[in-house]
Amino acid sequence: MFYFIGLGLGDAKDITVKGLEIIKRCSRVYLEAYTSILTVGKEALEEYYGRELILADRDMVEQEADEILKGADASDVAFLVVGDPFGATTHSDLVLRAVNAGIKYRVIHNASILNAVGCCGLQLYNFGETVSIVFWTDSWKPESFYDKIKRNRDMGMHTLCLLDIKVKEQSMENLMRGRKVFEPPRFMSVAQAAEQLLEVVQNRRERGEEPAITEDTVCVGLARVGADDQAIRAGSLREMAVCDLGAPLHSMIITGHLHPLEVDMLRLFSNLEGLSSLKMTDSSTYIS
Amino acid sequence: MFYFIGLGLGDAKDITVKGLEIIKRCSRVYLEAYTSILTVGKEALEEYYGRELILADRDMVEQEADEILKGADASDVAFLVVGDPFGATTHSDLVLRAVNAGIKYRVIHNASILNAVGCCGLQLYNFGETVSIVFWTDSWKPESFYDKIKRNRDMGMHTLCLLDIKVKEQSMENLMRGRKVFEPPRFMSVAQAAEQLLEVVQNRRERGEEPAITEDTVCVGLARVGADDQAIRAGSLREMAVCDLGAPLHSMIITGHLHPLEVDMLRLFSNLEGLSSLKMTDSSTYIS
Numbered sequence: 247m248f249y250f251i252g253l254g255l256g257d258a259k260d261i262t263v264k265g266l267e268i269i270k271r272c273s274r275v276y277l278e279a280y281t282s283i284l285t286v287g288k289e290a291l292e293e294y295y296g297r298e299l300i301l302a303d304r305d306m307v308e309q310e311a312d313e314i315l316k317g318a319d320a321s322d323v324a325f326l327v328v329g330d331p332f333g334a335t336t337h338s339d340l341v342l343r344a345v346n347a348g349i350k351y352r353v354i355h356n357a358s359i360l361n362a363v364g365c366c367g368l369q370l371y372n373f374g375e376t377v378s379i380v381f382w383t384d385s386w387k388p389e390s391f392y393d394k395i396k397r398n399r400d401m402g403m404h405t406l407c408l409l410d411i412k413v414k415e416q417s418m419e420n421l422m423r424g425r426k427v428f429e430p431p432r433f434m435s436v437a438q439a440a441e442q443l444l445e446v447v448q449n450r451r452e453r454g455e456e457p458a459i460t461e462d463t464v465c466v467g468l469a470r471v472g473a474d475d476q477a478i479r480a481g482s483l484r485e486m487a488v489c490d491l492g493a494p495l496h497s498m499i500i501t502g503h504l505h506p507l508e509v510d511m512l513r514l515f516s517n518l519e520g521l522s523s524l525k526m527t528d529s530s531t532y533i534s
Numbered sequence: 535m536f537y538f539i540g541l542g543l544g545d546a547k548d549i550t551v552k553g554l555e556i557i558k559r560c561s562r563v564y565l566e567a568y569t570s571i572l573t574v575g576k577e578a579l580e581e582y583y584g585r586e587l588i589l590a591d592r593d594m595v596e597q598e599a600d601e602i603l604k605g606a607d608a609s610d611v612a613f614l615v616v617g618d619p620f621g622a623t624t625h626s627d628l629v630l631r632a633v634n635a636g637i638k639y640r641v642i643h644n645a646s647i648l649n650a651v652g653c654c655g656l657q658l659y660n661f662g663e664t665v666s667i668v669f670w671t672d673s674w675k676p677e678s679f680y681d682k683i684k685r686n687r688d689m690g691m692h693t694l695c696l697l698d699i700k701v702k703e704q705s706m707e708n709l710m711r712g713r714k715v716f717e718p719p720r721f722m723s724v725a726q727a728a729e730q731l732l733e734v735v736q737n738r739r740e741r742g743e744e745p746a747i748t749e750d751t752v753c754v755g756l757a758r759v760g761a762d763d764q765a766i767r768a769g770s771l772r773e774m775a776v777c778d779l780g781a782p783l784h785s786m787i788i789t790g791h792l793h794p795l796e797v798d799m800l801r802l803f804s805n806l807e808g809l810s811s812l813k814m815t816d817s818s819t820y821i822s
Binding site: 252254262338339342345362364370371372373472507 | 540642655691796798
C-alpha cells in the first residue's frame with residue numbers, strides 16, 4: 247500500500263494517531279519538502295517517529311516518482327505532506343502512476359491552512375477562490391491575484407492568499423552555469439504580500455480604475471497557524487504592510503462582507519479602536 | 535485552558551497525537567454532536583480515549599455555554615468537534631464567551647471535509663463558495679444553492695455541496711405539544727441531493743431559463759471520506775440521482791471547468807466510458 251499522509255500544521259505531534267501508526271510500520275518513508283513546512287525540521291520528525299525520512303524535493307517527486315512508488319505493491323511506503331496531502335497540490339501524478347502500476351493507495355487526511363484559517367473567526371463558507379501571491383521580481387510583477395480578490399469581494403466573499411515559498415531555488419547565474427548551488431529558502435511574509443497588493447492598488451488608481459481594495463480594507467495576517475506560537479493580526483491593509491508576525495509560514499486574508507459575529511471575532515486579534523473606526527468610516531469594509 | 539479539538543474524519547484514530555494527549559489530561563471532555571458525525575459513535579471514542587464524554591447537542595452549546603466553560607480558567611476542558619473545530623461553524627460564541635470570562639483557549643486543528651474533498655483529484659484552488667443543500671419539505675423548497683452553484687460555474691469553479699443533517703429534530707406535532715420526543719437522525723444522501731438539484735434544473739427550464747447545470751453535468755459523490763470504506767463516484771448529475779454510496783456522511787461536488795489532470799483523476803472513480811463520452815459531447819463539462 248502507498249500512503250499519502252498529512253502531517254497537519256504546527257509540529258511533529260500534529261500527525262494523526264492513524265498516520266503515526268502507519269509510518270512506524272512502513273518500509274520507506276518520504277517527506278515532501280517543497281510545498282510547505284512545519285515549525286520543526288526533518289530531524290525533529292525523525293526523532294519523534296523513530297524513523298529515517300527520505301527528503302523528497304520537487305525534482306525527485308517529478309522525475310523519480312517510480313522510484314518512490316517502488317515495492318509499494320508488496321510492502322507499505324509512506325509519503326508525508328505538510329498539511330493535507332491534497333491541499334497545496336493534488337499529487338495527482340503520483341496517484342495516477344500508482345494506480346497504473348497496480349499499487350493500492352490510501353490517503354490519511356489532516357488539517358490544511360485552507361480550513362485552519364477558520365481559527366480567525368471568519369466563516370469558511372464565506373470564502374471565495376483561494377489565490378497565491380508570488381514574489382515579484384524586477385521584471386515580473388503579475389497582478390492576476392488582485393483580480394481574483396476583486397471578484398471575490400464583488401460577491402462579498404473573503405479571499406485566502408497563500409504566500410510564496412521558494413526552496414532550493416537557483417540564481418539565474420548558477421542555473422545558467424549548471425551549478426547545483428541553491429539560494430537560502432525564502433518565505434513571503436504578510437508584510438511583503440501587503441506591500442505588493444498596495445502597489446497594485448496604486449497602479450489601478452493611476453489607470454483611473456476605482457480600486458476594489460483600499461489601504462483601509464480589513465485584512466487578517468496569520469503566521470504559524472496551529473503552532474504554539476501562532477500569530478493572528480486583524481487590521482487594515484496599510485497595517486498589514488508594516489506588521490511583523492515573525493517566522494514563517496504566513497498567510498493573509500482579504501475580507502469581503504463582514505458579518506457582525508465575524509467583526510467581534512476579528513476584534514480579538516486587532517487594535518480594537520482601529521477595527522471599530524474602520525467599521526464606522528470605511529464603506530469598503532461592508533460590501534454587502 | 536479551553537481546548538477546541540478537531541477529531542478529523544473517519545474514526546477514533548483520526549485524532550492528532552496532540553489532541554489525544556490533551557483529552558487524556560482534561561478534567562471534562564465534551565463531544566459536539568450536531569454538525570457532523572464520525573463512522574463510530576460516542577462509546578467507541580470513550581473506549582479509545584479511556585475517558586467519559588459529555589454529549590453536547592445544539593441546545594446545550596447555545597444555552598449552557600457558561601456551564602461548558604466552567605472552571606476552564608483553573609483546569610483544562612476540551613470540546614471535541616468532528617472535522618476541524620471551525621469547519622462547519624466557527625463556534626465563535628464559545629470563543630467570545632471564553633475570552634470575556636478571561637479563559638484562555640486553544641485550537642487543535644484537524645482535517646475537514648472542506649479540504650479532504652481534494653482526495654477526488656479536483657484542485658482545491660478551483661473551488662468557489664461552498665454551499666449547503668437542505669432537506670426540502672412539502673412547503674419549503676429553497677433553491678438558493680442552485681444560484682450559488684451557477685455563479686461558481688460561470689467562473690469555471692467547482693462547488694462543494696454539504697448535505698443536510700437532522701439530528702434530535704422534533705416533529706411539528708411533538709414540538710407544538712412540547713413533547714421531548716425526537717425523530718430518528720437523518721442524513722441527506724448524494725442521490726437525494728442530486729434529485730433536488732434536478733428538480734431545480736427542471737423548474738428553471740420551465741421558466742424559460744437556460745440552465746447552468748444539466749442532467750449531464752459532471753458531479754462527484756463522496757461518502758465517509760477518510761474512513762476505511764470511503765466511497766467516491768464521478769459521473770453525470772443523472773447518475774448521482776440513482777447512485778447508492780451507502781452509510782452517511784455524504785457530500786457532492788458540482789464541477790466547473792475541468793483541467794485534463796482532473797479528468798484523469800475523476801476517471802479513477804467513474805465508469806470510464808461514461809466520463810469520456812461526457813467529455814466529448816457535453817459542452818457544459820468545459821465552461822472555461
